[in-house]
Amino acid sequence: MSPGQVRGALGASGLIPGGTGARGYAVVDVEATGSSSRRHRVVELAVVLLDPALRTQGEFSTLVDPEGPVGPTHIHGIEAADLLAAPRFGQIAPRLLGLLRGRVLAGHNVGCDRAFLAAEYGRLGVTLPAVPEVCTMRLAERRLARTGGLSLRACAEAAxxxxxxxxxAxxxxxxxxxxLARCLPEGAAGAVEEAAAIEWPVLPCPAPAPARWVGRDALPRAVEGNDQGRRMVSYAGNGGA
Incomplete structure (x- = not known):
């Protein structure tokens, strides 16, 4: 789907109002072909939906065809042959918007994940709205004693x-x-309500039918012992280098 096709399908405003029923958090994680959201692409993504009480409502994940090199296989464990049946980002973009809509965006160093998603949608001519965000890396830094680092592994072990x-992903x-459930302080309901009221773009499903999300259930696990490389990708600043 080209940017022109997306813009044409959106109509006059290209937005749908918030308050459509979704409430809670969308916990996201992306694996990418490199550390720069401007130069590299998403190769896998996952979303875990939580209700306002932080109970799991659903899980969604897929490999993504980056339409180019897969990047550091030694980090994410994904090879080019694994992506033969994977959808392109444009093919999953409408459904992904539906998962994120109305929710607080959460992640471990969430700014990095958002930067990659924003860049991918930007290539389709779509601007993600500014929504409330919560970063578990920052929460853990403030609320957990002696984490031994800010990586997801270190924070999880401390918790x-x-x-x-x-x-x-x-x-x-x-x-x-x-x-997030362990570290989120009381009184976060305001962010949930704020997120639920924000207008989001709406995208048509790709013809002739929505693309099938392809998980990595059958793929070999990523190489162990590569935490240093993992930190390089996950903790790049917004937009990367």
Whole structure:
């Protein structure tokens, strides 16, 4: 779907109002082909939906065809052959907007994840709205004692959370959701209500039918012991270098 096709399909305003029923948090994690949201692409993403009480409502994940090199396989464990059936970002963009709409955006170093999503939507001619965000990395820094670092693994260990399939978008998003439940302070309802009222773009589903999201269930796990490289990707600033 080209930017022109997207803009044409959106109509006059291209927005739908908030308050359509979604409330809570969208915990996101992306794996990318590199550290720069301007130069690199999303190769896998996951969303864990939480209600305002931080109870899990649903989980969604897919590999994404970056339409180019897959980047650091030694970090994310994804090879080009794994993406033969994966959708392009434009094919999942409408459904992903529906998952994010009306919710507080959450992530571990959430600004990095948002930067990649904003860049991908920008390539389609769509601007993501400014929504309330919550960063578990910053929450853990303030609320957990002696984390031993700010990586997701270090923060999860400090919070007493069990192990998970790290270096995968869904594994990291699930752990981030658990860390959010452990660290989010009382009185966050205001952000939830604010997020629910924000107008979002609406995108048509790609013809002839929505693309199938393709998980990595059958793929080999990412190489263990690559935390240094993982930090380089995950903790790049907004937009990367």
């Amino acid at each position: 007493g959370l069990p192990g998970w399939e790290s270096h995968t 869904l594994g990291d998003a699930r752990t981030t959701a658990r860390l």
